[in-house]
Amino acid sequence: MTAGRTQTSRLPRVSKGTVGRAKGKPPAWVSAVRLVHPFPSFLVAGLTVALVRVADARAGAGLYAQLGLGMLLFQFAIGIANDVVDVEADAAAKPWKAIPRGVVSRRTATLGAAGCAGGGLLVTSTLETGPWLVGLAGLACGLSYDVYFKRTPSSWLPLAIALPLVPVWVFWAAGAWRGMLWWIFPLGAMLGLALHLANQAPDVAADRTVGVRGAAQRVGEFRARGIAVALFGVASTVAVVVLTFESRGAGSLAAVNAVFTALLAPRATALFGRDGLFGLLAGSTVVLAVVFLGAV
Numbered sequence: 449m450t451a452g453r454t455q456t457s458r459l460p461r462v463s464k465g466t467v468g469r470a471k472g473k474p475p476a477w478v479s480a481v482r483l484v485h486p487f488p489s490f491l492v493a494g495l496t497v498a499l500v501r502v503a504d505a506r507a508g509a510g511l512y513a514q515l516g517l518g519m520l521l522f523q524f525a526i527g528i529a530n531d532v533v534d535v536e537a538d539a540a541a542k543p544w545k546a547i548p549r550g551v552v553s554r555r556t557a558t559l560g561a562a563g564c565a566g567g568g569l570l571v572t573s574t575l576e577t578g579p580w581l582v583g584l585a586g587l588a589c590g591l592s593y594d595v596y597f598k599r600t601p602s603s604w605l606p607l608a609i610a611l612p613l614v615p616v617w618v619f620w621a622a623g624a625w626r627g628m629l630w631w632i633f634p635l636g637a638m639l640g641l642a643l644h645l646a647n648q649a650p651d652v653a654a655d656r657t658v659g660v661r662g663a664a665q666r667v668g669e670f671r672a673r674g675i676a677v678a679l680f681g682v683a684s685t686v687a688v689v690v691l692t693f694e695s696r697g698a699g700s701l702a703a704v705n706a707v708f709t710a711l712l713a714p715r716a717t718a719l720f721g722r723d724g725l726f727g728l729l730a731g732s733t734v735v736l737a738v739v740f741l742g743a744v
Contacts, residue, residue: 485527521568526590603662612636
């Protein structure tokens with residue numbers, strides 16, 4: 449299924465003289481930068497770099513650069529592809545975005561997504577076959593979400609699979625796999641679903657009007673937010689229990705992170721804006737991941 453099947457609206461015609469001056473829209477350069485979805489892209493790339501240190505404190509600068517840049521390019525590709533596929537829907541619901549606004553053409557964006565994907569695969573091509581394939585699988589999860597899963601009840605599935613693959617990728621590439629890492633699959637799946645619901649919640653109303661029927665759209669914005677926080681709580685509780693057997697200090701840090709998140713969650717939107725809950729859970733997930741993997 450493509451965005452074109454759920455939308456009949458056409459792209460608005462935007463004259464060059466109006467680009468960047470439309471009332472209520474951010475500057476044109478801001479729309480262009482948002483095409484790569486900078487917050488989640490740099491967050492995941494930053495987590496990747498941090499995990500290299502966790503996996504192998506003696507890792508060379510080359511591994512940091514290779515995995516960090518490779519992940520950043522993968523995330524850019526996924527973010528751009530998302531906007532390419534959703535261009536008709538965005539023209540109706542989010543006309544400030546780069547493609548429907550006319551700041552970047554759909555063709556240029558498509559080439560940019562392909563270039564970033566190819567660049568990421570090239571940058572990581574000197575990894576062993578196993579880690580390289582894990583990176584490819586993560587990229588495939590993101591692109592499959594953009595192209596198909598986003599509009600289905602299984603919209604949560606790609607992120608639930610992809611999130612655990614990040615530490616798997618890093619630890620395997622660093623030659624530092626440990627048995628305790630198997631816990632990241634159930635924990636990552638729960639956290640991936642939580643992040644997906646939190647990310648989609650602010651757009652539920654707009655998405656419903658253009659025919660998107662993903663997991664968040666089916667349960668509604670309020671329930672999506674509640675389920676996201678609950679899932680983060682369950683994942684954190686499991687992590688605290690597991691960590692307590694390895695390191696009480698790490699378990700305590702994970703517990704503090706969970707309590708801090710629970711206290712802020714009800715006011716996240718008021719404090720941090722419409723995407724505040726997603727930002728809070730994403731940041732807290734990074735902290736939990738670093739604490740958990742640091743105890744391995």
